[in-house]
């Protein structure tokens with residue numbers, strides 16, 4: 055066990071973690087933040103994407119102990135004062151989700167992309183999403199939603 | 206009573222309403238099965254065979270039991286007395302079908318890599334995973350067979366010894382004088398295609414969670430399933446838990462595409478172990494585990510022959526399929542190719558029709574429904590063959606299609622069913638106009654003339670499919686063991702809202718939105734005043750669930766009729782309130798108009814609830830259920846065009862454009878319809894260009910995880926260009942047809958016709974799916990001078 059402290063969505067946590075615990079399970083099972091989900095075991099799908107100090111990471115590829123000292127944002131922390139983040143609104147307007155299982159990861163990957171590149175082209179958006187798999191939408195409406203946010 | 210002359214509500218049927226499902230999904234508040242927890246719960250870990258075929262000589266679970274945190278461990282033999290029946294197969298196509306016993310855990314033999322041989326219950330996910338590694342299984346490896354055609358040869362190893370053959374069944378359909386038509390044909394073409402094996406990859410992995418109430422023998426089972434109602438009746442059969450004691454819930458489900466239209470070993474195991482231990486039980490697959498335990502799709506060899514006149518008028522179609530079943534029959538394994546059995550004539554007027562399908566056991570993961578289920582295969586074969594015919598007679602594929610289109614509806618087709626409606630010319634014309642067909646052919650010619658190493662290919666797929674599964678009597682006639690009806694209930698609550706109970710069970714489709722639109726439109730509620738409940742057998746006792754693009758075409762129509770019943774009863778109460786004869790009351794969208802005054806349906810609902818003053822003999826309450834059994838399938842159709850560019854130096858294919866014109870009948874929500882088509886096309890293009898589940902000769906799945914099996918990302922696809930034509934289905938009052946699978950049905954043929962079109966001048970007439978750069982490059986090498 056190791057003691058680790060980090061913030062998640064602005065809330066400070068101090069936890070005793072087993073070294074092998076993946077961040078995604080720390081979030082889901084220790085903190086009850088089940089908006090971050092698991093879609094694979096090969097770091098391929100991006101369903102588990104969260105923001106670590108503002109940058110998107112796959113929460114299944116890092117250990118909980120590696121997040122020591124970090125500020126983490128999950129999908130639960132994106133809406134502010136009861137209003138949705140613009141990307142959440144745009145995903146809704148553009149029908150950029152169907153089953154919604156990839157959605158937390160997609161939205162956070164998009165937040166991170168726009169932080170780095172506020173006005174990406176649709177090609178740049180597609181490339182930035184390469185690590186996030188959606189099996190439902192065929193991606194077009196996701197790309198459109200992000201493009202609308204970029205404008 | 207006073208009431209507004211008309212309620213002011215936005216038009217709801219046909220409007221692109223944003224979905225009511227989205228808000229919670231966008232904020233991480235969905236209820237996935239894997240989220241569930243319960244005090245004392247145990248996690249299951251499944252020990253799986255690393256061999257494709259092996260005798261299980263001994264299973265030693267003791268080392269696992271000695272591991273801290275392990276609660277129990279059982280071999281297949283240890284747990285065998287839990288099973289009252291095999292895992293279900295609901296479609297045994299012929300009387301002499303070989304249907305093997307299928308226990309949730311194998312006892313004597315493992316028959317594919319991934320076959321379950323032991324199970325662990327432990328106090329944490331990690332402990333269960335660790336303990337799986339500790340179970341010692343003594344296997345005697347046996348020879349195996351993975352290829353369906355090879356499995357039919359005399360000396361092939363037998364997957365199930367007791368049958369003396371790997372043949373599962375042969376099913377035939379014959380109509381018209383096929384032999385004569387072939388003998389008299391001026392032209393015949395004969396083609397052979399392979400339908401690659403596909404891994405569905407719903408992004409939510411499968412999971413099951415069970416809470417028992419041991420004293421009552423009661424269980425609530427949450428599952429990532431498309432079919433909670435079917436799961437309840439069949440799991441009851443497998444475990445002996447009475448249906449009355451089993452409640453099945455499909456909470457939020459993260460995609461299915463057919464892979465969750467099944468009843469799996471792990472669902473039965475979780476239920477049986479919850480019964481054994483009296484504790485809550487959870488199992489969640491890892492993705493790689495899912496690759497060897499969740500069903501695969503397709504896996505067919507298709508031989509198709511066309512007989513035609515010299516001009517290209519097709520007179521007869523003859524098809525023979527050899528289909529890999531995998532090692533066992535899952536819920537609908539043998540029936541999947543038969544869902545395409547009527548469609549090998551496509552949207553063409555043919556007189557002779559012959560279809561033969563042989564299902565074959567192999568030492569692989571069972572195949573079953575994957576988006577389109579039988580219909581992408583049929584569309585692929587006929588659409589590719591029509592292009593082959595066009596090449597044979599030197600005509601443009603557009604011309605050959607036009608020569609053969611069915612034009613009169615309803616259209617009885619040679620295979621024996623009747624197409625409800627359609628206008629195939631309209632879709633094709635629109636597609637050609639939008640793609641700029643003549644200009645593209647011009648560019649193709651000039652590239653060829655200039656010897657451009659980048660070849661342009663144009664591929665058509667003019668499809669018709671059948672969905673809205675299905676008239677129960679037809680299902681019975683083809684030996685499917687359930688009905689094809691769907692149920693809907695509307696409850697008009699006293700305070701002005703309405704509750705819908707839907708037997709259809711969504712997993713991404715947007716039923717809550719579409720059903721709310723239908724009810725709002727018919728009964729005058731605001732969109733947000735309608736609440737749709739689904740996916741819980743205790744709340745919605747009647748349901749046949751969601752698959753085969755049936756939800757709207759059957760469940761939505763049930764809802765339409767339930768609304769009629771509400772109106773019928775409410776009219777009686779309204780007339781009573783207005784003190785006029787029923788015949789003097791007009792209804793329009795939520796308001797009953799009498800000669801002098803009006804009353805709203807919501808006011809009637811309140812009056813029905815207080816029941817202070819109802820017509821003599823009328824029951825209180827305003828609630829209606831309708832169970833709809835469709836009189837026919839519904840028949841979406843359309844024309845898709847793919848434009849590809851092939852670099853002959855590398856073999857790489859680039860999909861430049863993709864144009865889809867679809868006729869899915871009346872549209873309730875165009876935004877949702879487009880989303881369904883986008884997703885379907887993506888999966889169809891993926892079958893054509895990227896995805897392939899590959900086994901080696903020893904039965905190892907080489908594409909065993911998401912790193913080695915290419916599930917396409919956003920970079921692999923162009924923008925989809927979508928258009929619609931509309932011929933409402935005359936067989937239901939909404940005019941709807943279904944849309945869930947059209948893209949996956951049409952796209953593989955469009956893309957592969959484009960690939961072959963690009964290479965046909967090089968003398969290449971067939972590339973096997975997926976059309977990888979390597980395959981194309983090798984094909985080009987063979988023909989290079």
Ligand code: FES
Nearest residue numbers: 093094099100114
């Ligand atoms: S779950 Fe993290 S990448 Fe798939």
Ligand code: FES
Nearest residue numbers: 152156188189190
């Ligand atoms: S919306 Fe279902 S996986 Fe993306």
